[in-house]
Amino acid sequence: MITLRCGLAAAALLLACVPAVRADDLVERGRALVNGIAACGNCHTPQGPDGPLPGMELAGGTPFVEQAFTAYGSNITPEPETGIGRWSDAQLVRAIRDGVRQDGSLIGPPMPFEFYKGISDSDAAAIVAYLRSVRPVKNLVPRSEYAMPMPASYGPPTGRVPDVPKDDPVRYGAYMAGPLGHCLECHTPMLPGGRRDMARAGAGGQVFRGPWGETVARNITSDPERGLGRWSDAEIKRAVTEGVRPDGTRLGPPMAFHFYKSIDPADLDRLVTFLRTLPPRS
Numbered sequence: 520m521i522t523l524r525c526g527l528a529a530a531a532l533l534l535a536c537v538p539a540v541r542a543d544d545l546v547e548r549g550r551a552l553v554n555g556i557a558a559c560g561n562c563h564t565p566q567g568p569d570g571p572l573p574g575m576e577l578a579g580g581t582p583f584v585e586q587a588f589t590a591y592g593s594n595i596t597p598e599p600e601t602g603i604g605r606w607s608d609a610q611l612v613r614a615i616r617d618g619v620r621q622d623g624s625l626i627g628p629p630m631p632f633e634f635y636k637g638i639s640d641s642d643a644a645a646i647v648a649y650l651r652s653v654r655p656v657k658n659l660v661p662r663s664e665y666a667m668p669m670p671a672s673y674g675p676p677t678g679r680v681p682d683v684p685k686d687d688p689v690r691y692g693a694y695m696a697g698p699l700g701h702c703l704e705c706h707t708p709m710l711p712g713g714r715r716d717m718a719r720a721g722a723g724g725q726v727f728r729g730p731w732g733e734t735v736a737r738n739i740t741s742d743p744e745r746g747l748g749r750w751s752d753a754e755i756k757r758a759v760t761e762g763v764r765p766d767g768t769r770l771g772p773p774m775a776f777h778f779y780k781s782i783d784p785a786d787l788d789r790l791v792t793f794l795r796t797l798p799p800r801s
Contacts, residue, residue, distance in 0.1 A: 542648065549649025552642060553577075556700040556786070558778035559646075562592040562629070565658075566730070570777075578602070578656035583629050584728070590627060590663040598655035611647045616677045625672065627665050632673045633715070637698035639680045667713075685789070692793025695786060705773070706736045721746075722800035727773055734771040742799035752791050759787065 553559045564571045565580040579594035579602075594602040603611060610621045618625055618632040626632075638646075683694040696702040707715045708724040716722075723738040723745075738746040747755055754765045762769055762776035770776065782790070 545645050545648040546652050549645035552646055553649050555781045556695050558775035561775040563595050575656055577653055578658040579660040587667040588665040591660050594658050594660050595650055596653055596656045597651055598657050601657050601659045608647050612643045618673045625669055627663055631701040631704040634697050634701040634704055636677050639682045641682055688789040688792040689796055692789040695790045696793055706739045719800050721797040731772045739794055740797040740800045741795055742801050745801045755791050756787055
């Protein structure tokens with residue numbers, strides 16, 4: 520329990536160090552992240568035949584069925600019995616970045632902790648502030664089941680994570696594609712054993728199965744034949760925010776373009792600037 524207590528203490532200390540901002544501004548920043556680049560509802564809002572179920576925003580229950588696990592998106596509304604209403608802010612930040620629940624147990628895939636550890640202290644606080652503001656929904660979610668061994672942890676507790684300056688478009692674009700939007704989570708091929716081949720970041724190839732059938736994450740590197748090398752900036756933005764390829768065909772789930780359409784245009788420019796820097800991989 521020493522490590523877990525230290526992790527919670529570290530999360531509480533980091534929240535205390537976040538620069539003071541107006542509560543309304545913190546909630547609005549969190550709203551922009553959760554409903555934009557972070558697209559939390561893509562996993563945490565239950566889906567019906569026609570899309571997200573009305574009145575069930577962030578109430579959990581979406582199943583993720585793989586050979587090694589059946590996981591369910593958790594209820595992250597502030598409902599006290601089935602949601603996060605009785606969690607502290609520090610416990611929520613630790614869950615998001617370190618994958619540790621309130622009771623000390625480990626959260627499993629598909630939460631992308633490899634990337635979420637890089638969410639800045641202020642953005643983590645903003646996400647928590649927004650989650651506190653949404654309508655509580657009572658929805659008991661089944662417990663996830665894993666047929667694979669789980670690690671003891673996802674590494675040591677996350678330390679201080681400063682904000683990434685927006686005046687550096689490549690760095691901020693990388694922050695959007697990594698910690699915030701985890702684009703590289705889906706668009707990077709896997710190695711044997713379940714690790715991502717970050718030497719081929721963005722090369723695509725992962726298969727996603729769901730009610731839609733099967734989709735394959737495309738290559739988002741600068742490769743001219745298989746990637747985005749011949750796409751214009753406008754074509755990349757249209758694919759991200761509308762789910763439409765240059766030839767007019769549509770992208771499929773789980774690409775969260777219905778969330779990405781709310782990304783600030785300047786931030787979208789930064790994201791495209793970063794994607795242009797990914798070395799070509801075929």
